[in-house]
Amino acid sequence: MPMMKPTIQLKSTTQSVQSPLLRLPTITMLATILVTTIATTALSGCASNQLDHNPKPTIVYNKRGVPSHYKVRSGDTLSTIAKKYGLNYRTLGVKNGLDDKYTIYAGQWIKLWDSSSRADKKFKKAVQQQKVQRNIIKANANSNSTNNNSTDSNSTNNSSNSSQAYYYPTTNPIMRGFGSGSEGLWFSGRKGDPVYASQNGTVIYSGGGLAEFGKLVMIRHNNELISAYAHNSRLLVPEGSFVYRGQKIAEMGSTGDIDRVGLQLQIRQNGTPINPIEILGNR
Numbered sequence: 513m514p515m516m517k518p519t520i521q522l523k524s525t526t527q528s529v530q531s532p533l534l535r536l537p538t539i540t541m542l543a544t545i546l547v548t549t550i551a552t553t554a555l556s557g558c559a560s561n562q563l564d565h566n567p568k569p570t571i572v573y574n575k576r577g578v579p580s581h582y583k584v585r586s587g588d589t590l591s592t593i594a595k596k597y598g599l600n601y602r603t604l605g606v607k608n609g610l611d612d613k614y615t616i617y618a619g620q621w622i623k624l625w626d627s628s629s630r631a632d633k634k635f636k637k638a639v640q641q642q643k644v645q646r647n648i649i650k651a652n653a654n655s656n657s658t659n660n661n662s663t664d665s666n667s668t669n670n671s672s673n674s675s676q677a678y679y680y681p682t683t684n685p686i687m688r689g690f691g692s693g694s695e696g697l698w699f700s701g702r703k704g705d706p707v708y709a710s711q712n713g714t715v716i717y718s719g720g721g722l723a724e725f726g727k728l729v730m731i732r733h734n735n736e737l738i739s740a741y742a743h744n745s746r747l748l749v750p751e752g753s754f755v756y757r758g759q760k761i762a763e764m765g766s767t768g769d770i771d772r773v774g775l776q777l778q779i780r781q782n783g784t785p786i787n788p789i790e791i792l793g794n795r
Contacts, residue, residue: 568621569623576693576769578625580624580626581621581623581624582622582624584616584619584620584621584622590616591614593624597624599624601614604622607623608623677757678710678757679709679710681707681709681710682699682707682764682775684701686700687774689787691787696788698774700774701764701774701775703763703766706760707729707744707763707775709731709759709761710757710792711733711739711757712756713732713733715730715750716731716738717730718747718749718750723768725743725768725776727742727744727745727747728741728744729741729747729762731761736781737781738779739779739788741775741777742768742776742778743766743767743768743775743776744765745763745764745767746765747761748761779791
């Protein structure tokens with residue numbers, strides 16, 4: 513009888529072999545997704561925190577039209593920003609706490625000049641005071657114009673509108689004229705140089721409450737004309753006092769919105785700035 517070879521049946525191991533292999537990619541993919549999600553969340557959080565620490569500030573403008581803050585655009589450098597507004601990039605770097613490479617990024621707010629917190633409130637308050645002061649001056653001028661008799665008014669106006677009747681407040685050179693954003697004449701000088709009254713009149717303001725103009729003297733000469741002398745270091749006449757043409761009323765300085773010693777003279781006619789040379793005449 514022939515010997516029968518034993519039959520060996522092999523069970524399929526596809527399930528037992530493939531099942532673990534199928535699970536491994538799934539676990540790896542989940543891990544990858546988890547890591548990616550955590551990283552994305554972390555990066556998103558960093559970007560959010562960076563923006564949160566650099567929110568949009570309250571922006572105000574100084575007399576030269578320079579904003580207190582500037583939002584960096586793509587392609588900007590600290591040097592180009594400083595040059596655009598006539599500032600020093602090193603000073604801006606220190607003011608904004610930048611690194612030695614002056615690194616900035618698009619969307620960042622750069623402080624151009626100090627207007628934050630207390631300084632910002634003081635500036636806004638000063639601007640408001642200035643508006644109120646101008647309204648008071650206009651109201652007083654209109655009231656005086658109505659109440660004064662025509663003889664005195666005509667006599668005063670004829671004297672005050674004569675170019676020979678007004679003195680220049682200083683013999684120093686004019687460094688900037690009237691117009692193109694300037695509401696008066698700017699004179700160069702050194703701290704302590706004398707400032708003289710251009711004409712007889714009553715001091716209607718003497719103080720430093722208008723931050724933009726620093727220490728300021730305003731003199732009413734008649735029903736229409738007022739002269740203002742800004743950025744002084746020292747004021748020599750009190751409000752309500754009467755001053756004479758050529759009297760020393762202040763000393764030059766660099767107070768208020770100015771980065772050098774100088775004097776700004778404004779002449780206002782019925783509250784509106786006019787070219788002082790129309791009143792002073794040419795030298």
